[in-house]
Amino acid sequence: MNRASVWGWLWQRITAVVLILVLGVHLYVLHFSGEHAVLTVAGVSIRLRTLIYIFVDYTLLAVALYHGLYGLRSVLLDYLSGERAARTLAVAAWIVGLVAFVYGAYALLPFIQG
């Protein structure tokens, strides 16, 4: 195992632990804290008026995309082999991840601006 894959492995564990906490908060707030959250722009805006939820949502977006796309890359690498496939998949995952993050981050702005 080379150095890059040790770091990839470690980051997958770090993001896993962060996700258990942050996704736990996300699911609890939206589904388990009594009634279902009101899923309208007005309802979500009330939640995203608080700095902590803005932080939770952006952290979740970044960390979940990283963990999910790294995982998808690992799954695909079980069926593909070679240094070239690994590099191509890594580049593809970063492009998809960054585009999805920027797009998702932009889509949250209307809620924050209320």
Add this chain to the structure above:
Amino acid sequence: MFLYKPVASREVRYGDLDLWPAKIRTGLWAWLLHRITGLAIILYLLLHIGVISSVLWGGGSFDQLMATLKRPWFAVGELLLVTAVMYHGLNGIRIILFDLGIGVKRQKAMFWGAFLLAAAGFVVAARVFGPLILGH
């Protein structure tokens, strides 16, 4: 990377993996479920971003789409997804513990622990999503 994969078994050797191995043991069930739930969750995440971004076409389109997604069959999907997330997280804790050298010899018991906790989570989630599924 997958310390809990039964490396030594004759049916499945590391680096010689089939899409569906011939003989599935406890550790492989854990691994397969982890993989299937993981794939479902990343697919959902990308859809989730797409759905939320409907707000960019005006607040009305977001509210309308969210009302549509409250329909029973979508609630069934959400219930299954929340259960998948709970299993993936619990089995993920199991994997991290193995990486730290904890509990490797008890991997079967730990799989059943993760599975039963996720099943209990399903029951709790079913009570939450039940009314939506039944259309109340």
